[in-house]
Amino acid sequence: MGDGVCSTQLIDGDGVFNVAGIEDFMKAVKLAECGLSYAVVSIMGPQSSGKSTLLNHLFGTNFREMDAFRGRSQTTKGIWLAKCNGIDPCTLVMDLEGTDGRERGEDDTAFEKQSALFALAVSDIVLINMWCHDIGREQAANKPLLKTVFQVMMRLFSPRKTTLLFVIRDKTKTPLENLEPVLREDIQKIWNGVPKPEAHKETPLSEFFNVDVVALSSYEEKEELFKEQVASLRQRFFHSIAPGGLAGDRRGVVPAAGFSFSGQQIWKIIKENKDLDLPAHKVMVATVRCEEIANEKFANLSADEDWRQLEEDVQHDIVPGFGKKLSIILDKCLSGYDMEAIYFDEGVRTSKRQQLESKLLQMVNPAYQSLLGHLRTKTLDDFKEAFDKALSRGEGFAVSALDCTQFFMSKFDNSCKDAAIQQANWDPSKFRDKLQRDIDGHITAVRATKLSELSAQYEGQLNKALAEPVEALLDTAGDDTWPAIRKLLQRETRVSVSGLASALVAFELDQATVDKMLAKLEEYAKSVVESKAKEEAGRVLIRMKDRFATLFSRDSDSMPRVWTGKEDIRSITKTARSSSLKLLSVMAAIRLDDDSDNIENTLSLALVDNANVGASNKSIQSFDPLASSSWEEVSATKTLITPVQCKSLWRQFKSETEYTVSQAVAAQEAHKRNNNWLPPPWAIAAILVLGFNEFMTLLRNPFYLAVIFVTFLVGKALWVQLDISGEFRNGALSGLLSLSTKFLPTVMNILKKLADEGQRPSAPEPQRNPELDSKSFRNGVYSSATSNASSNMSSSESGVEYSSPSTQ
Numbered sequence: 069m070g071d072g073v074c075s076t077q078l079i080d081g082d083g084v085f086n087v088a089g090i091e092d093f094m095k096a097v098k099l100a101e102c103g104l105s106y107a108v109v110s111i112m113g114p115q116s117s118g119k120s121t122l123l124n125h126l127f128g129t130n131f132r133e134m135d136a137f138r139g140r141s142q143t144t145k146g147i148w149l150a151k152c153n154g155i156d157p158c159t160l161v162m163d164l165e166g167t168d169g170r171e172r173g174e175d176d177t178a179f180e181k182q183s184a185l186f187a188l189a190v191s192d193i194v195l196i197n198m199w200c201h202d203i204g205r206e207q208a209a210n211k212p213l214l215k216t217v218f219q220v221m222m223r224l225f226s227p228r229k230t231t232l233l234f235v236i237r238d239k240t241k242t243p244l245e246n247l248e249p250v251l252r253e254d255i256q257k258i259w260n261g262v263p264k265p266e267a268h269k270e271t272p273l274s275e276f277f278n279v280d281v282v283a284l285s286s287y288e289e290k291e292e293l294f295k296e297q298v299a300s301l302r303q304r305f306f307h308s309i310a311p312g313g314l315a316g317d318r319r320g321v322v323p324a325a326g327f328s329f330s331g332q333q334i335w336k337i338i339k340e341n342k343d344l345d346l347p348a349h350k351v352m353v354a355t356v357r358c359e360e361i362a363n364e365k366f367a368n369l370s371a372d373e374d375w376r377q378l379e380e381d382v383q384h385d386i387v388p389g390f391g392k393k394l395s396i397i398l399d400k401c402l403s404g405y406d407m408e409a410i411y412f413d414e415g416v417r418t419s420k421r422q423q424l425e426s427k428l429l430q431m432v433n434p435a436y437q438s439l440l441g442h443l444r445t446k447t448l449d450d451f452k453e454a455f456d457k458a459l460s461r462g463e464g465f466a467v468s469a470l471d472c473t474q475f476f477m478s479k480f481d482n483s484c485k486d487a488a489i490q491q492a493n494w495d496p497s498k499f500r501d502k503l504q505r506d507i508d509g510h511i512t513a514v515r516a517t518k519l520s521e522l523s524a525q526y527e528g529q530l531n532k533a534l535a536e537p538v539e540a541l542l543d544t545a546g547d548d549t550w551p552a553i554r555k556l557l558q559r560e561t562r563v564s565v566s567g568l569a570s571a572l573v574a575f576e577l578d579q580a581t582v583d584k585m586l587a588k589l590e591e592y593a594k595s596v597v598e599s600k601a602k603e604e605a606g607r608v609l610i611r612m613k614d615r616f617a618t619l620f621s622r623d624s625d626s627m628p629r630v631w632t633g634k635e636d637i638r639s640i641t642k643t644a645r646s647s648s649l650k651l652l653s654v655m656a657a658i659r660l661d662d663d664s665d666n667i668e669n670t671l672s673l674a675l676v677d678n679a680n681v682g683a684s685n686k687s688i689q690s691f692d693p694l695a696s697s698s699w700e701e702v703s704a705t706k707t708l709i710t711p712v713q714c715k716s717l718w719r720q721f722k723s724e725t726e727y728t729v730s731q732a733v734a735a736q737e738a739h740k741r742n743n744n745w746l747p748p749p750w751a752i753a754a755i756l757v758l759g760f761n762e763f764m765t766l767l768r769n770p771f772y773l774a775v776i777f778v779t780f781l782v783g784k785a786l787w788v789q790l791d792i793s794g795e796f797r798n799g800a801l802s803g804l805l806s807l808s809t810k811f812l813p814t815v816m817n818i819l820k821k822l823a824d825e826g827q828r829p830s831a832p833e834p835q836r837n838p839e840l841d842s843k844s845f846r847n848g849v850y851s852s853a854t855s856n857a858s859s860n861m862s863s864s865e866s867g868v869e870y871s872s873p874s875t876q
Contacts, residue, residue: 074093074097075093075130075131076089076093076149076150077148077149078090078146078147078149078162078331079146079147080145081145081146081179083146083179083339085331085332085336087332090331090332091328097151097158099160099324099327100325102158103325103411104309104323104410104411105158105309106309106324107158107160107192107193107308107315108159108190108191108327109159109161109192109195109305110162110187110191110193110195111161111163111164111194111195111196111235112164112183112184112187113196113197113235114166114198114202115165117166117198117237118237118287119163119164119166119197120163122197122237122284123163126298126301126305127150127152127155127161128153129150129152129153129161132144144163146165147163147164147183147187150163152305155302155305157307157308162187162190165180182335182338182339186334188230189334189338190327192230192308192317192321193230193231193305193314193315194232194233195233195235196232196235198236199237199238200236200238200240200247200283201238203247203250215258215261215262218258218262229276229319230277231277231280231314231315231317232278233280233282235283236283237286237287239284239286247281247283255279256273259273284297285297322350322354322411323354325357326353326356329353329356330353333353351413351416353412353413354413355420357409357412358409358417361405361408362405362409362424365405366401366424366427366428368401368404369398369401374393375394375397378390378397382435382438382439382442383435386442386443386483388486390439390486391485391486391488391490394432394435394436394489395489395491398429398432398491399490401424401428402421402424405421406421428491429491432489436492436494440484440487440496440499441499443499444480447476447479447480448507450476450479451473454472454475454476455469455472455514459514459518464574464575465514465515465574465576466574466575466576469515477500477504480500480503484496484499484500519572519585522571522572523588523589526564526567526568530560530561530589530593534556534560534596534600535596538553538556538600538601541553542655543611545650545651546654550654550660553660554660560593561589561590565589568586569582572585594660597658598658598660601655605656608651608652608709609717612651612721615651617728619640619647620640620641620644620728620729620732621728631736631739632739633737635732635736637733645722645725649671649672649718652714652717653672655709656671656707656714657699657706657707658707658708661706663701664701670693670699670700671694673693674692674693674694674711674715675715675718693711694711694712694714694715696711697712698710699711785818786811786814786815786818790811792807795807
């Protein structure tokens, strides 16, 4: 009967819980796999009442039985646990130490109460073994023990119902129908006498206990009948946990995996003389066990190869189907938890599952975040590439930006859905917003670049269309120069602004931005003209000298002049200088606003007319209109050359062009001499005065000739220095008075110069560089020095008077 039966001592006689034994027992019988499909049966009763014998026959266990031939004594010490043989579902049976034993004595009843409470706490069915002839008795019928149990159960308020099966042994001739009412009445009296809380004052016994009674014949006198009755009773334990069975009330059952821990905690509380709180204990057991299962599943997932590989892959690149793969891994882990914890308290099980799920999601969240980061980066790169291609194909900027943004944002949303896992409701909006900001930032940067390129393109066109034409117009400076420049500026600006406005349509900019860009382009066009005007103004001296040289040295047909003596050098010089003065007046200010000014008249009055007045009357000091740093009716921003700078430039211009005029005069005089076959006038005069013989004597005597030559040179020098012809131009009397005052100082000056020239060695005069002189104006410094012309030329603004260089 005991073959293949597994049993262990759960609690020894000293009250020590056998932890190792129960763990080995559970592994041996594979109790953890039963879940809630198991039942616990215990038996209590007086010592030597045949409890172990009944269990062995009823459940096929191998508990130690009393040897009747050795006398009546304590057989079972503590509490023993065994698995019932051949009963479905899995049924565990506990054999408790008998009560009222002489070994523990009359006063040592603590273990009896503790074991009875333990059996009641962990058992679905409690067999109360009692002798038939003890019915109606107080101690022998275990009434005090039952009273104690009921009191404890009332304090627990346990919703679980335990089946109390009274087994009447050695049934006499008294029918069971007569014995059962007595037992039920006694039990009801015990229940009624137990103090109850207000909430359960009227609670019936049936709310906490199912009471049943069965009677068995004497094993020693009627063994066969006893076995038949036991076999019949055994059938009641099949499917005991089914509704209506002996253990049909399963509300407080502990899952099989937590049976060991539950038993330990219950016995610990009993040993500490604390009231047994089954609901709290159930929660405690569920809490500990579910947490163990959750930790185990978490550790399993941490070491899962699929998860490790997925985590590694997502660190480097996008993993297609990430959400589905991770959802499967998490679902496998959570399903394993659900399978193992399904029989524990639902509230605890659910709470621990939520905690496990939270820990799992917290562990996999970095991988999810990393994937979204890869998706954002990849989507942004793809957007940039597609956007650049769309622009290179000539598509409109705004249309391309909108289409590409919508497409790739939708693509990112779909990728986020693919990355989402079933167990979490993570919001990818942070990455989406970051992607949107990055895309908007890229569009803004590209827009700024494109607009800059577009502006640079039209500015380049304007620069090309304005710079050289403006330079050419300023080079030919005349009355229509600035009107022509204004017309050119308006035409080219209108063309460029129109082109830029058409190009900006594709960008769909707000009108204020468009107006600002067009205004900037118009300002740039003006700046090109002004910059070119300033540049040309810096070379105005060179331009003036070039224009003078051109007009003075070439005729109306642009042919080089040949100074034959018929040309009016004075008139040509005046015309050339007037044209150069015209160039200076044009260059003096920027005239883009079509405002009139008096610059040309002021220059003419100050540099030409005022010079004529000064030449006629040098004693009169008139007001100088050029002694100013600004022009009337011209702002400082539009001024290129100030009045005082114009005066300095004109003085330098005249100084540097006098040499050209003197060369022309010399060339004209030389031409006249070469074409005259008569003797010189002085020779004809000498012949007439001296006669031919005296003239020949003079030629033959070099000393006389030298004296005459020196006398001629001195006379010529006095003529030039005294400006005799100029002095007599205003009348003979005034000329004589003027010459009388100037004659002696002039003679002394000539003698002083002759003495100085005789004392120093002669050195060639360094040649002046007109180009270097012109740079002085460009650098903002104007030279006031005048060159000493070698020709004897007295000039004025009204004209130039020349003496023949051959006579000097």
